[in-house]
Amino acid sequence: xxxxxxxxxxxxxxxxxxxxxxxxxxxxxxxxxxxxxxxxxxxxxxxxxxxxxxxxxxxxxxxxxxxxxxxxxxxxxxxxxxxxxxxxxxxxxxxxxxxxxxxxxxxxxxxxxxxxxxxxxxxxxxxxxxxxxxxxxxxxxxxxxxxxxxxxxxxxxxxxxxxxxxxxxxxxxxxxxxxxxxxxxxxxxxxxxxxxxxxxxxxxxxxxxxxxxxxxxxxxxxxxxxxxxxxxxxxxxxxxxxxxxxxxxxxxxxxxxxxxxxxxxxxxxxxxxxxxxxxxxxxxxxxxxxxxxxxxxxx
Amino acid sequence: xxxxxxxxxxxxxxxxxxxxxxxxxxxxxxxxxxxxxxxxxxxxxxxxxxxxxxxxxxxxxxxxxxxxxxxxxxxxxxxxxxxxxxxxxxxxxxxxxxxxxxxxxxxxxxxxxxxxxxxxxxxxxxxxxxxxxxxxxxxxxxxxxxxxxxxxxxxxxxxxxxxxxxxxxxxxxxxxxxxxxxxxxxxxxxxxxxxxxxxxxxxxxxxxxxxxxxxxxxxxxxxxx
Ligand SMILES: Nc1ncnc2c1ncn2[C@@H]1O[C@H](COP(=O)(O)OP(=O)(O)OP(=O)(O)O)[C@@H](O)[C@H]1O
Ligand SMILES: [Mg+2]
Numbered sequence: 001x002x003x004x005x006x007x008x009x010x011x012x013x014x015x016x017x018x019x020x021x022x023x024x025x026x027x028x029x030x031x032x033x034x035x036x037x038x039x040x041x042x043x044x045x046x047x048x049x050x051x052x053x054x055x056x057x058x059x060x061x062x063x064x065x066x067x068x069x070x071x072x073x074x075x076x077x078x079x080x081x082x083x084x085x086x087x088x089x090x091x092x093x094x095x096x097x098x099x100x101x102x103x104x105x106x107x108x109x110x111x112x113x114x115x116x117x118x119x120x121x122x123x124x125x126x127x128x129x130x131x132x133x134x135x136x137x138x139x140x141x142x143x144x145x146x147x148x149x150x151x152x153x154x155x156x157x158x159x160x161x162x163x164x165x166x167x168x169x170x171x172x173x174x175x176x177x178x179x180x181x182x183x184x185x186x187x188x189x190x191x192x193x194x195x196x197x198x199x200x201x202x203x204x205x206x207x208x209x210x211x212x213x214x215x216x217x218x219x220x221x222x223x224x225x226x227x228x229x230x231x232x233x234x235x236x237x238x239x240x241x242x243x244x245x246x247x248x249x250x251x252x253x254x255x256x257x258x259x260x261x262x263x264x265x266x267x268x269x270x271x272x273x274x275x276x277x278x279x280x281x282x283x284x285x286x287x288x289x290x291x292x293x294x295x296x297x298x299x
Numbered sequence: 300x301x302x303x304x305x306x307x308x309x310x311x312x313x314x315x316x317x318x319x320x321x322x323x324x325x326x327x328x329x330x331x332x333x334x335x336x337x338x339x340x341x342x343x344x345x346x347x348x349x350x351x352x353x354x355x356x357x358x359x360x361x362x363x364x365x366x367x368x369x370x371x372x373x374x375x376x377x378x379x380x381x382x383x384x385x386x387x388x389x390x391x392x393x394x395x396x397x398x399x400x401x402x403x404x405x406x407x408x409x410x411x412x413x414x415x416x417x418x419x420x421x422x423x424x425x426x427x428x429x430x431x432x433x434x435x436x437x438x439x440x441x442x443x444x445x446x447x448x449x450x451x452x453x454x455x456x457x458x459x460x461x462x463x464x465x466x467x468x469x470x471x472x473x474x475x476x477x478x479x480x481x482x483x484x485x486x487x488x489x490x491x492x493x494x495x496x497x498x499x500x501x502x503x504x505x506x507x508x509x510x511x512x513x514x515x516x517x518x519x520x521x522x523x524x
Binding site: 205209211 | 349369370373374375376377381383387388389391392396400401403404405406448452
């Protein structure tokens with residue numbers, strides 16, 4: 001089937017569609033199925049886009065930073081910090097390393113212990129903030145060296161908790177895409193069923209059309225256009241409802257974290273508009289295949 | 300136009316037509332007669348490819364009909380106008396749309412031939428019933444509508460299967476006259492009927508051959524009619 005064929009099929013004089021009676025439950029079934037499926041597809045799409053965004057953000061925000069913690073008796077703390085900084089300065093892949101000041105450490109702790117914490121009387125480990133540079137930090141090598149030279153140092157390169165988070169977001173995105181594929185497949189199956197039912201119910205009409213010299217492509221075309229336009233209409237309504245639903249979700253905020261970030265952003269709003277087109281394409285091919293097969297069977 | 304050579308046809312176990320040979324010459328007028336159940340409809344169906352011969356050769360427009368694919372068969376149907384014994388229409392469409400159906404399926408614009416359509420329907424006496432639905436029509440009106448639909452593409456051959464099956468004598472005469480008129484316009488006509496008085500009535504108006512199916516054979520009927 002060439003591009004010209006498809007254009008012909010879709011643009012033939014619409015009066016020709018009247019040869020198929022416009023009523024019947026298959027009409028409602030197609031409208032409902034494509035509407036419901038489009039509605040679901042909007043959410044699956046929103047989910048995959050949002051989780052994709054989150055995966056990207058987490059991966060970039062958390063990569064490139066690491067923390068070194070020095071646990072040592074107060075007397076040795078300064079010396080070990082100095083030794084650690086020296087090691088870090090000589091380590092390839094460390095762009096900068098800086099010991100946090102007492103105030104900064106207090107600020108980090110105050111959400112947990114309140115503002116009046118007498119830091120100087122408590123044995124608080126010293127934190128060193130590391131910013132990674134090229135060619136990337138060899139965390140294992142650095143740990144080995146620190147183990148030998150700075151016994152109280154513990155390196156936290158954040159990968160321990162970064163990776164599962166990013167993985168989770170990535171799987172969520174994959175699940176979203178798989179859902180969209182499944183929705184497409186289910187739509188194709190349902191429309192094939194509806195088209196077959198419609199073709200069977202109109203066997204007599206097909207017989208009359210053949211008697212007066214209709215070719216298969218004419219008969220198939222009448223059914224294909226019916227189902228394609230119905231699917232387009234149903235999916236358009238379903239998509240609009242789905243997008244309204246997504247719009248009504250709360251705005252993304254820090255407090256809400258992931259859940260409130262589900263939605264479309266910027267150019268992402270254009271993507272759902274493709275859903276009705278996709279629905280129409282699915283209906284087109286499902287009906288076309290069903291019709292060709294049925295017409296062969298009826299001859 | 301249409302030529303049968305030793306054509307046999309068998310439904311299930313019973314042979315209905317046995318070694319039938321006949322040629323419909325261009326411009327000829329044939330009656331086809333025989334008792335009910337003798338195979339008149341079957342012979343017509345063979346002629347327009349709705350059935351394929353069990354044996355023998357049937358050619359239409361110099362093409363062996365058994366070699367045609369579905370598309371070619373559709374093109375053949377456009378060259379052979381058929382008035383079916385139980386003429387079927389699309390009940391959700393108007394009479395005018397039904398009669399114009401062959402135009403529509405062959406991709407010819409209906410509107411450009413709208414004048415012709417009204418003229419054609421007036422010719423069969425249905426000029427005022429353009430917007431009627433087929434179920435609202437009487438038996439005779441349906442037969443005439445079927446005739447109009449059969450000839451709208453100006454086919455070379457017209458096959459009419461009992462077009463006078465359920466109409467009165469007056470209307471039978473009228474339909475006969477329409478078919479004779481088509482024949483005078485150069486169409487090849489095959490008219491199946493078991494109404495012998497109609498055939499006798501036609502004899503004064505037209506040179507027609509009468510084919511009779513009797514005991515699975517096709518014979519040329521003589522003066523015994
Ligand atoms: N599809 C079919 N399957 C089996 N037998 C059939 C089929 N169609 C017709 N027949 C049988 O073939 C025989 C001839 O049928 P056909 O319709 O050709 O007769 P006909 O001469 O047109 O009769 P009528 O004058 O009543 O219209 C009949 O006995 C009929 O029962
Ligand atoms: Mg018959």
